[in-house]
Amino acid sequence: MVTRVSYKTMRKLKNALFVSVLSVMTSLAVLPLLSLLWSIGFHGIAALISLSDAPLSRGVASAVLVNAFAQSLVTTASSSAIAVFLGVAAAIYSSQYAGLRVGRAIRFTVDILSGVPSILAGMVLFALLSGVSSLVAGVLALVLCMLPVVVRTADQVLVAVPVAYIEGSLALGASRIQTIFATVLPIAHKSLVTALLFVVARMAGEAAPLLIILDGGTASKGSLGFQPLPLRLYSDLTHGGSFPHQIAYVEALILLVTIMTIYGLARWVGRPDRW
Amino acid sequence: MGKALEARAISARFNEQVILREVTLHMPVNQVTAIIGPPGCGKSTFIRCLNRLHETTPGATMSGEVLLDGHSVYDMDPTEVRRSVAMIFHRPNPFPTMSIFDNVAAGLRLHGLRNRAKLAESAEQALRRAALWDEVKDRLHLYSSALSLGQQQRLCIARALAIDPVAVLMDEPASTLDPLSTLVIEELIEELKRQYTIVIVTHNLQQAARVADKTAFFLEGEMIEQGTTTALFTTPQDKRTADYVTGRFG
Amino acid sequence: MKRVSAQGWNGLFAGVLAVCVLVVIGTGILSVTTLIVESVPSIRQFGLSFLWTPVWDPARRQYGALPLFYGSFLTAVIALLLAGVIGVTTAVSLTQIGVRWLRSVISLLLEILAVIPSVVYGVWALLVVAPLFGRWSGQAGGPSGEFAVSGFGVLAAGVVLGVMVMPTVVAVTREAIASAPKDIAEAAIALGATRQETVALAVMPFVRKGILGSLYLGLARAFGEAVAVSLVIGDQPRIGGSLFARADSLASMLAHTLTGSASPLQTAALYEIGLLLFLITTVFYGLGRSYIVREAISPRFQPW
Ligand SMILES: Nc1ncnc2c1ncn2[C@@H]1O[C@H](COP(=O)(O)OP(=O)(O)OP(=O)(O)O)[C@@H](O)[C@H]1O
Numbered sequence: 001m002v003t004r005v006s007y008k009t010m011r012k013l014k015n016a017l018f019v020s021v022l023s024v025m026t027s028l029a030v031l032p033l034l035s036l037l038w039s040i041g042f043h044g045i046a047a048l049i050s051l052s053d054a055p056l057s058r059g060v061a062s063a064v065l066v067n068a069f070a071q072s073l074v075t076t077a078s079s080s081a082i083a084v085f086l087g088v089a090a091a092i093y094s095s096q097y098a099g100l101r102v103g104r105a106i107r108f109t110v111d112i113l114s115g116v117p118s119i120l121a122g123m124v125l126f127a128l129l130s131g132v133s134s135l136v137a138g139v140l141a142l143v144l145c146m147l148p149v150v151v152r153t154a155d156q157v158l159v160a161v162p163v164a165y166i167e168g169s170l171a172l173g174a175s176r177i178q179t180i181f182a183t184v185l186p187i188a189h190k191s192l193v194t195a196l197l198f199v200v201a202r203m204a205g206e207a208a209p210l211l212i213i214l215d216g217g218t219a220s221k222g223s224l225g226f227q228p229l230p231l232r233l234y235s236d237l238t239h240g241g242s243f244p245h246q247i248a249y250v251e252a253l254i255l256l257v258t259i260m261t262i263y264g265l266a267r268w269v270g271r272p273d274r275w
Numbered sequence: 276m277g278k279a280l281e282a283r284a285i286s287a288r289f290n291e292q293v294i295l296r297e298v299t300l301h302m303p304v305n306q307v308t309a310i311i312g313p314p315g316c317g318k319s320t321f322i323r324c325l326n327r328l329h330e331t332t333p334g335a336t337m338s339g340e341v342l343l344d345g346h347s348v349y350d351m352d353p354t355e356v357r358r359s360v361a362m363i364f365h366r367p368n369p370f371p372t373m374s375i376f377d378n379v380a381a382g383l384r385l386h387g388l389r390n391r392a393k394l395a396e397s398a399e400q401a402l403r404r405a406a407l408w409d410e411v412k413d414r415l416h417l418y419s420s421a422l423s424l425g426q427q428q429r430l431c432i433a434r435a436l437a438i439d440p441v442a443v444l445m446d447e448p449a450s451t452l453d454p455l456s457t458l459v460i461e462e463l464i465e466e467l468k469r470q471y472t473i474v475i476v477t478h479n480l481q482q483a484a485r486v487a488d489k490t491a492f493f494l495e496g497e498m499i500e501q502g503t504t505t506a507l508f509t510t511p512q513d514k515r516t517a518d519y520v521t522g523r524f525g
Numbered sequence: 526m527k528r529v530s531a532q533g534w535n536g537l538f539a540g541v542l543a544v545c546v547l548v549v550i551g552t553g554i555l556s557v558t559t560l561i562v563e564s565v566p567s568i569r570q571f572g573l574s575f576l577w578t579p580v581w582d583p584a585r586r587q588y589g590a591l592p593l594f595y596g597s598f599l600t601a602v603i604a605l606l607l608a609g610v611i612g613v614t615t616a617v618s619l620t621q622i623g624v625r626w627l628r629s630v631i632s633l634l635l636e637i638l639a640v641i642p643s644v645v646y647g648v649w650a651l652l653v654v655a656p657l658f659g660r661w662s663g664q665a666g667g668p669s670g671e672f673a674v675s676g677f678g679v680l681a682a683g684v685v686l687g688v689m690v691m692p693t694v695v696a697v698t699r700e701a702i703a704s705a706p707k708d709i710a711e712a713a714i715a716l717g718a719t720r721q722e723t724v725a726l727a728v729m730p731f732v733r734k735g736i737l738g739s740l741y742l743g744l745a746r747a748f749g750e751a752v753a754v755s756l757v758i759g760d761q762p763r764i765g766g767s768l769f770a771r772a773d774s775l776a777s778m779l780a781h782t783l784t785g786s787a788s789p790l791q792t793a794a795l796y797e798i799g800l801l802l803f804l805i806t807t808v809f810y811g812l813g814r815s816y817i818v819r820e821a822i823s824p825r826f827q828p829w
């Protein structure tokens with residue numbers, strides 16, 4: 001009897017230990033994020049204030065920031081447009097037209113490609129287009145990174161459309177094209193937009209593929225070379241100094257806020273329906 | 276020896292949705308109580324309240340009292356409640372990663388029995404009580420998936436009986452089984468009620484009529500009528516019960 | 526007549542889509558080919574010994590991948606230890622304990638962690654992580670609010686990578702736990718098992734593959750991460766020393782030297798590093814995916 005009671009207590013203790021270890025580990029998991037948000041938020045805002053206090057640095061800083069942000073916008077938008085167009089088309093093929101085997105082959109290839117480190121895309125474009133304008137090369141590098149991810153996610157979303165709807169539409173005499181545009185895409189459009197926004201959110205902050213093409217080193221402090229925000233930030237971090245160091249905080253903050261906005265938008269579009 | 280179960284004004288919810296409304300039911304010792312009713316009326320939810328399994332589902336809450344031999348199970352340690360009030364599920368769920376023997380021994384080991392000889396003895400006894408011993412005694416170390424579905428269900432019964440419960444809850448224990456296996460399970464229930472209080476949920480009215488001493492009819496989360504099985508089936512007091520037991524329901 | 530033309534349109538449409546598929550696959554083939562072609566001079570020069578030459582020294586025109594393997598491997602191991610232990614336990618917490626609103630808040634935070642760009646992680650690494658290790662290793666930390674001047678090295682890079690990889694481990698493991706059979710877990714609970722016993726007895730046996738898969742995916746990501754690592758690893762392709770010693774990794778080397786490459790041979794050597802990186806990450810990524818059952822998931826956020 002005594003042993004049984006103590007065994008029961010031991011089990012309970014073990015379970016309590018289990019729960020507390022899990023809680024501690026979970027706190028450890030979110031700790032870095034809080035630290036990151038805090039440090040970047042704090043220093044970013046502090047730097048923003050100190051930069052705007054000095055009229056001279058304010059002018060330069062805002063020129064740099066506006067330039068970097070605008071260029072980010074252009075590169076992200078154009079690369080996303082290309083990648084989404086091509087990628088969704090490919091995903092429509094793999095999910096609606098391809099047979100079982102071809103579909104599987106496409107999925108396999110795309111899966112593998114989507115795991116390739118983004119810096120390699122930059123290297124490839126660097127080798128292929130070293131003479132061409134860095135804007136074109138940069139955009140294409142981003143496209144190279146995004147494309148497999150777009151195909152993979154879009155395919156997952158489109159495959160999830162219940163076959164019954166597709167068959168129903170075909171049975172009514174609709175053609176394949178009509179079925180895709182009148183049935184499949186309308187059913188999937190919300191999920192599709194959400195998934196694609198997630199991909200864009202990830203790509204908008206990518207510095208690695210750009211970094212080799214749009215050489216971070218050539219545009220030195222304060223100059224307005226072609227440098228989208230992530231890249232500008234990277235070069236400010238690697239070519240330290242006191243002015244870029246202030247501006248780097250602001251850039252990090254802007255980048256973080258931008259990415260979170262896209263992410264939030266994705267969550268908002270993909271919010272569960274209420275009724 | 277079994278112990279009586281008594282539900283007093285049990286209400287259960289999933290999130291905002293009320294599943295059970297104030298169900299009160301006495302489940303006497305060494306009798307089989309059957310719960311019948313159309314799909315989705317809350318039968319499973321009801322018996323899952325009895326061994327405090329309901330509260331482990333996300334979003335699930337309940338109120339009311341369940342008494343085991345006069346003591347409220349909601350004042351007891353939930354693991355002890357579940358140890359005393361065993362449950363058999365509608366789909367056989369032996370641990371697929373364990374051998375037949377380890378399945379039966381699993382509960383015993385959980386509750387602290389380590390002695391191999393004693394484990395073997397208790398496991399054999401449980402398998403005998405579940406009428407499975409003769410079929411598996413030569414292959415105790417095979418994976419449980421080597422057994423037929425009916426045998427797997429009896430393995431689950433053996434696993435539940437091994438830890439000496441006082442009551443056994445069965446949620447449509449034969450619904451996925453073939454007629455022959457169903458018959459074996461029903462005979463087993465007949466046998467088991469000598470030692471345990473048994474509550475069985477069933478869709479099968481004939482089955483309720485065959486095995487149950489007492490029957491309760493549930494509809495849309497409410498207990499409409501209860502009584503001896505004979506009375507409920509032959510002279511139902513409520514029109515809805517009458518409709519259901521005569522198959523005129525809906 | 527009308528029928529035929531409708532079919533014609535369908536065929537054309539399918540054809541255009543198929544071309545898009547070919548373009549996508551073509552980009553992959555083109556990438557690999559480019560990496561191979563560009564690394565030919567280096568392969569010719571060094572042959573297989575490139576893999577185990579322990580020196581990377583542009584001044585002496587000596588290029589060997591071993592120091593970079595060392596840096597990549599060590600940082601990835603540190604990252605996976607961290608992300609594995611914390612990530613798996615977090616995934617268990619998120620499915621097994623705690624109140625629901627807290628779980629969803631934590632899941633949201635971890636998703637945000639996955640979406641933060643690596644260059645922003647770099648800022649954090651310079652601002653928080655490296656100074657921390659600088660202090661630990663007894664070096665001067667630099668004034669607060671400014672970037673680290675010390676603390677660079679394998680450990681700092683590994684920790685930052687660990688944080689970056691963790692969301693992947695959590696997401697994959699949690700998915701695996703969620704798809705573990707519920708009725709088996711209930712069988713354990715109904716036998717009177719505690720939470721901990723239920724997890725050990727009836728959940729974990731079904732999750733092992735998922736965890737393994739998540740670790741491989743994490744490994745692929747850790748090897749492939751260039752930007753954040755290059756900011757704190759110290760940029761010195763050396764083997765040995767303590768965990769606080771500076772080193773360099775495959776991807777980080779690419780990030781900070783390719784554009785400043787002094788000679789065609791160095792460029793080729795760097796492309797060979799890129800090729801190796803491609804092979805390694807592809808193997809790990811492929812292994813990881815092979816353990817994870819692909820389901821038609823609604824547009825859940827996938828951090829891998
Ligand atoms: N986990 C859950 N979350 C939300 N609602 C649930 C959950 N489980 C069951 N329900 C709902 O509770 C109601 C009662 O379910 P319950 O399983 O108790 O019915 P039942 O009488 O056992 O039905 P059946 O005969 O089909 O087994 C159903 O409407 C069901 O949709």
Ligand SMILES: [Mg+2]
Nearest residue numbers: 318319320446
């Ligand atoms: Mg049920």
